[in-house]
Amino acid sequence: MLNLSPLDNQQRGQQIAALDLGSNSFHLIVARWQEGQIHIIDRIKEPVRLGWGLSETGTLDQASIERAMACFARFGERLRTLSVGNVRIAGTKTLRSVKKADQFLFKAQELLGHPVEIISGEEEARIIYLGVACDLAPGDGHRLVVDIGGGSTEVIIGHGMNAELKESLSMGCVAITKHFFTKGKVTAGRIKKARTACMQELVPVLDELSEKGWDEEIGASGTIRAAAQVCIAQGFSDDGTIKLKYLEKLLEQYTQAGEVDYALPGLSENRQPVFLGGLIILATLFEGLQLKAMTAAQWALREGLLYDLKGRLEHSDLRDSSVLNLANRFHVNLEYAQRVEQTGRLLLSQAQDWVSDYHSVAQLLHWGSLLFMVGLDITHSDYHKHGSYIVEHVDLPGFSRPEQLELALLVRGHRKSIRKNFPMERPLLLPVLLLLRMAIILQRGRRGQAIPPLTLSCKDNQLTLNFSAQWLEHNPLTLADLQNEQRFQEQAGYTLNIAPLTDA
Numbered sequence: 001m002l003n004l005s006p007l008d009n010q011q012r013g014q015q016i017a018a019l020d021l022g023s024n025s026f027h028l029i030v031a032r033w034q035e036g037q038i039h040i041i042d043r044i045k046e047p048v049r050l051g052w053g054l055s056e057t058g059t060l061d062q063a064s065i066e067r068a069m070a071c072f073a074r075f076g077e078r079l080r081t082l083s084v085g086n087v088r089i090a091g092t093k094t095l096r097s098v099k100k101a102d103q104f105l106f107k108a109q110e111l112l113g114h115p116v117e118i119i120s121g122e123e124e125a126r127i128i129y130l131g132v133a134c135d136l137a138p139g140d141g142h143r144l145v146v147d148i149g150g151g152s153t154e155v156i157i158g159h160g161m162n163a164e165l166k167e168s169l170s171m172g173c174v175a176i177t178k179h180f181f182t183k184g185k186v187t188a189g190r191i192k193k194a195r196t197a198c199m200q201e202l203v204p205v206l207d208e209l210s211e212k213g214w215d216e217e218i219g220a221s222g223t224i225r226a227a228a229q230v231c232i233a234q235g236f237s238d239d240g241t242i243k244l245k246y247l248e249k250l251l252e253q254y255t256q257a258g259e260v261d262y263a264l265p266g267l268s269e270n271r272q273p274v275f276l277g278g279l280i281i282l283a284t285l286f287e288g289l290q291l292k293a294m295t296a297a298q299w300a301l302r303e304g305l306l307y308d309l310k311g312r313l314e315h316s317d318l319r320d321s322s323v324l325n326l327a328n329r330f331h332v333n334l335e336y337a338q339r340v341e342q343t344g345r346l347l348l349s350q351a352q353d354w355v356s357d358y359h360s361v362a363q364l365l366h367w368g369s370l371l372f373m374v375g376l377d378i379t380h381s382d383y384h385k386h387g388s389y390i391v392e393h394v395d396l397p398g399f400s401r402p403e404q405l406e407l408a409l410l411v412r413g414h415r416k417s418i419r420k421n422f423p424m425e426r427p428l429l430l431p432v433l434l435l436l437r438m439a440i441i442l443q444r445g446r447r448g449q450a451i452p453p454l455t456l457s458c459k460d461n462q463l464t465l466n467f468s469a470q471w472l473e474h475n476p477l478t479l480a481d482l483q484n485e486q487r488f489q490e491q492a493g494y495t496l497n498i499a500p501l502t503d504a
Contacts, residue, residue, distance in 0.1 A: 121168025
């Protein structure tokens with residue numbers, strides 16, 4: 001479950017870190033956050049090439065798993081000294097594609113000492129743009145940002161610090177090289193087939209990107225920084241500017257050499273096995289989007305993760321605005337949602353020793369209170385199911401996929417049978433759900449009326465709600481709802497007792 005414990009004043013001079021688990025390389029960046037500023041103190045990169053081991057059925061081969069685990073053990077030595085909540089670890093395209101990745105992620109967390117998030121393509125694009133925007137001087141126009149990773153390519157158009165249009169395309173330097181050049185041989189025909197496949201991936205989003213328009217073209221991450229260095233080494237440009245005519249010349253050199261591992265001047269040995277795939281993607285983007293000239297930014301996903309983490313720790317969490325925007329989009333009754341949250345927090349304040357992480361539960365109650373009604377905008381029948389689908393599949397900037405799934409589970413489980421609507425293998429999330437369900441019942445039909453004095457005591461699987469006996473007598477509908485809740489909680493392995501308050 002989420003860990004949102006804020007840094008105290010003494011911690012603000014301590015270290016924070018971000019780890020990007022890419023399809024080609026794993027990148028670790030460590031920084032010191034002091035007086036509101038991030039000062040980078042360490043960078044570590046390992047070419048794990050996780051994407052090489054991904055099969056078409058979504059499994060990882062043993063060699064790739066072993067390389068990853070060995071890297072996790074080394075990085076874990078650096079990260080385990082950092083406080084929980086000071087580290088963000090993000091998995092991207094390859095880990096998004098792995099089926100039944102729970103065991104892999106559990107072992108990774110064990111070695112790293114911190115939880116691993118699997119972020120969506122849209123979230124990856126947002127964070128990349130944030131990293132690039134933090135690296136560059138502010139501009140008045142729109143920026144096109146391109147990041148070619150090992151398994152996917154992110155194309156983003158934004159203004160200032162805000163990513164306005166985000167696309168994640170299923171083509172990356174590892175994936176293209178692996179699919180079209182498996183034996184390491186390069187021909188003009190194979191390059192043409194690879195470019196055609198890349199163009200097929202780009203075409204569905206081409207019109208939307210072109211209609212949005214941009215004033216500046218920026219590239220990020222390894223492929224594009226490598227291309228800039230090669231352009232300098234080849235004498236194509238003095239400052240690393242990339243143009244389509246330069247890329248075509250480089251592709252012609254590969255055709256003449258006939259080898260994927262061709263040692264281009266200016267290209268590092270580690271980049272050689274995957275550079276051709278990235279070069280083909282980049283040339284396709286230049287051709288399809290009619291790009292003129294691209295410059296390479298030095299920052300990307302991992303730096304964006306750091307700044308996003310900094311925002312959370314400074315209580316400027318993008319996830320809050322994402323949830324509120326979704327609630328407004330689906331016309332949630334915010335006054336009612338606020339009353340549910342206040343009641344949930346009242347119950348939580350009396351159950352602090354019962355939950356594993358007070359701050360995480362409070363945040364989830366806040367988000368759950370705002371979102372449990374989103375399905376009502378579609379239909380009243382089974383609205384919890386519709387709402388859960390919306391929350392799970394909509395773009396929620398700032399959320400990892402597991403975090404978004406937790407919210408979807410709360411929305412689906414907030415009414416009717418717990419066992420049918422909520423997976424019992426989520427024991428850490430279940431107390432949040434029970435608090436939310438009781439808060440909704442206590443506020444149902446209140447219309448601004450204050451709830452009565454009550455107490456909640458919790459021990460293990462025993463919950464006891466104490467009310468004024470007179471109030472229960474005058475509110476038979478609420479009592480009936482609570483009695484139904486007793487049956488639902490019993491099915492989930494909990495006992496909810498309803499008893500009158502005793503006089504002090």
